[in-house]
Amino acid sequence: MLHAQYFDGRSTRVHAVNLSTDGADLVVAGEGVDIRIPLADIKIDERLGRAPRRLRFNGGAFCEVRDLNALDALLSSIGHRDRWVDRLQRHVQFVLFSCVACALLALAAYRWVLPWAAAQGANRLPAAVVNALSQQTLNLLDGAILKPTKIAAERQEALLGKFRALRLPRGGNPDSLLLFRASPQLGANAFTLPNGNIILLDDLVTLLGDDQQIMAVLAHELGHVRGRDSLQLLLRSSAVGAFWTFYVGDISSLLAAAPAAVVQAKYSQDLEQQADDYAAALLLHNGMSPALLAAALEKLAKSKSGAGAGGYLSSHPSTDERMSHLRQFAARSTVQ
Amino acid sequence: MENASQSPPRSQSSSPHAPEPLQFNGNGAEYFGIWIVNLLLTIVTLGIYSAWAKVRRLQYFYRHTELAGSSFDFHGSPVKIFIGRLIALAMLIAYNVSVRLQSRMTLVILLALAVVMPWLLRNSFRFRLYNTSWRGTRFHFRGDVGGSYRVFLLNGFLALITLYVMAPFMHQRLKLYQHANSWFGRTQCSFHARVGQFYAIYLLLLVAMLGFFFLMGVVGVGHTLVTLGQMQKQGGHIDGKAILRMLLILYGTFILIALVIGPIFQALITNLIWSNTRIGEHRIECKMPPLALMWITISNFILVIVTVGLFTPWAAVRLAKFRLECVRLLPASDLQEFEAAEPETIGAVGEEAATVFDFDISL
Numbered sequence: 001m002l003h004a005q006y007f008d009g010r011s012t013r014v015h016a017v018n019l020s021t022d023g024a025d026l027v028v029a030g031e032g033v034d035i036r037i038p039l040a041d042i043k044i045d046e047r048l049g050r051a052p053r054r055l056r057f058n059g060g061a062f063c064e065v066r067d068l069n070a071l072d073a074l075l076s077s078i079g080h081r082d083r084w085v086d087r088l089q090r091h092v093q094f095v096l097f098s099c100v101a102c103a104l105l106a107l108a109a110y111r112w113v114l115p116w117a118a119a120q121g122a123n124r125l126p127a128a129v130v131n132a133l134s135q136q137t138l139n140l141l142d143g144a145i146l147k148p149t150k151i152a153a154e155r156q157e158a159l160l161g162k163f164r165a166l167r168l169p170r171g172g173n174p175d176s177l178l179l180f181r182a183s184p185q186l187g188a189n190a191f192t193l194p195n196g197n198i199i200l201l202d203d204l205v206t207l208l209g210d211d212q213q214i215m216a217v218l219a220h221e222l223g224h225v226r227g228r229d230s231l232q233l234l235l236r237s238s239a240v241g242a243f244w245t246f247y248v249g250d251i252s253s254l255l256a257a258a259p260a261a262v263v264q265a266k267y268s269q270d271l272e273q274q275a276d277d278y279a280a281a282l283l284l285h286n287g288m289s290p291a292l293l294a295a296a297l298e299k300l301a302k303s304k305s306g307a308g309a310g311g312y313l314s315s316h317p318s319t320d321e322r323m324s325h326l327r328q329f330a331a332r333s334t335v336q
Numbered sequence: 337m338e339n340a341s342q343s344p345p346r347s348q349s350s351s352p353h354a355p356e357p358l359q360f361n362g363n364g365a366e367y368f369g370i371w372i373v374n375l376l377l378t379i380v381t382l383g384i385y386s387a388w389a390k391v392r393r394l395q396y397f398y399r400h401t402e403l404a405g406s407s408f409d410f411h412g413s414p415v416k417i418f419i420g421r422l423i424a425l426a427m428l429i430a431y432n433v434s435v436r437l438q439s440r441m442t443l444v445i446l447l448a449l450a451v452v453m454p455w456l457l458r459n460s461f462r463f464r465l466y467n468t469s470w471r472g473t474r475f476h477f478r479g480d481v482g483g484s485y486r487v488f489l490l491n492g493f494l495a496l497i498t499l500y501v502m503a504p505f506m507h508q509r510l511k512l513y514q515h516a517n518s519w520f521g522r523t524q525c526s527f528h529a530r531v532g533q534f535y536a537i538y539l540l541l542l543v544a545m546l547g548f549f550f551l552m553g554v555v556g557v558g559h560t561l562v563t564l565g566q567m568q569k570q571g572g573h574i575d576g577k578a579i580l581r582m583l584l585i586l587y588g589t590f591i592l593i594a595l596v597i598g599p600i601f602q603a604l605i606t607n608l609i610w611s612n613t614r615i616g617e618h619r620i621e622c623k624m625p626p627l628a629l630m631w632i633t634i635s636n637f638i639l640v641i642v643t644v645g646l647f648t649p650w651a652a653v654r655l656a657k658f659r660l661e662c663v664r665l666l667p668a669s670d671l672q673e674f675e676a677a678e679p680e681t682i683g684a685v686g687e688e689a690a691t692v693f694d695f696d697i698s699l
Contacts, residue, residue, distance in 0.1 A: 005405075005406060007471050007472035008472070009472045009473075009676065010472075010675065010676050011473065011521075011672070011673070011674060011675045011676060012406075012470070012471040012472070012473050012521070012671060012672055012673070012674040012675075013471075013672045013673075014405075014406065014471065014672060048370070048392070048395055048396050048399055049362065049363060049366040049367065049370070049396060049399075049400060050361060050363065050366065050400070051361070051395075051396070051399030051400045051407060052399065052407050054409070060472060060676075061472070062472060064406060064407065085373065085377075085392075088373050089369045089370050089373045090369060094373070095368070095369045095372055095373065098372040098373050098375070098376040099372055099646075101376055102372065102375050102376050102379060105376075105379050105380070106379070109379075129433070247375075247645055247648075
């Protein structure tokens, strides 16, 4: 005998009933109710935790059953099987497997899918969007931390001329704009905008002094331009932010804001490596030594304005490793 | 999970006029299984399963919520939620792109979004209520489109141009529109909280925020700014640690406001709203202790961080149980007398249309 509440679907009146089956019909009998319903006409709600389960009949009537074990016995006697999702959710091994699988999938996505998708996205984003994005970023920076340059026009011309004369390994010359700016906060630094234009700060020019070394740093930046790295970084951190919001979003939207900024620095490393390799290849292609970039890095590391907060090296990790890597490049090329 | 209640329905035996508290019987460990499998299937299907996951999540919470010995139910179709999510995603992208690009199209897109939004929100209310039932009788939302535009567009505009002085008024009108247009079967709900009561709580919020900012200013940000100023004057470069410290203090302030003042405000406003809502002649009483909500919010926040998110299902169950069990229904008569709305009384553009055009845009 199985106790249940019967509702007719037209009012909230509770009918206490007993359920039984004779193999072909479900018999619902109790207060003011005595009906038989063919088993084929019953829709059985899946099990969800310890919530009461409903057996739904045509026309909105249903029975609400609390004794889940007795209901299971009745259902198995008529050959009903729970849905697969439902069984998975109660299966301890599968739940544990899900934990591990989720963690592994998240790691794999972070390590391989995200960089790939960001690279694809960065290459497919319409130029109009990228330009607008870059212009806005520049306006924002100009208002806040960038000041007009103090470098003489002739010096600018000379540097621009040398930069434009660089031959790219794949042929042609750089078509990036070189934007001269000063910034007390950022010190000696250079960075690329999503559309490939390069911002060169006064402190970097004066600190390095040597035009060859400045070209070496610009070659590194051209590596970022080629990979559309700043755009990739933007897409990666947006995606991480979006996933985190989805993951803990229903409990706290506060946590959602934090991580994008944190992962960004770690992210740069593989992109830095590629940009260094590209710079080395470009320098060799122009008859210059990759050691020039290493020398530039060394100068930056020794100076306070390059290595301090906001300086070139603070956003470019593990300088020693990079210098030795570049010098190996240079050594190999002289042997050849 | 096998110790299901064996007791027969008690609604017949209990006095018809005794207060009926809401009860929530969900359990964190049980919900964890549902949550993690939902998560896995959502990842594996690249997000498509998330609509089905939402239905299972809502069904878990609705069906474990009981009133007078019977549980609630959620009937929403995952396909409609999926469509709603696609629409919400498209709007989110349109909004973000238009704000970033700032071209002539920006104004057009923002205007279009503003015009569509009230209609979508009304449909979303309808979807949510129509798909909620208790004892087989469904809820309905019958607010008209005009009301939705008044509440969201006109009042939103008023709040904006008065620098949010009218925000409490807008909040009261929104709840009036929502609750007074809600029906349980053939029984209409009503809303009795006055604008003045909203202003009182908002005033408290304002005072608390000002006090908080004053305190934080004295303790942290001011100190850091002074340090920064001194370093600038000495001509040295800015110390990275000072900047980091300032950012941490700002972020910390933001979190503290959300964890301390947020829950207190939320509890007060929830109590006001629900204690002034009636279903026909039946009153509702909501007595959520603000400090207890604050404690739950803070401890959930910390535990979710410490467990890298794994505590999330327990946190959700704990919060739902706390919030729901603060609510009691004070019946004016027998709860067996509600009648479901007959299909023909709803009208041609009523709930039938709701099942075609309505979808849930909330993410």
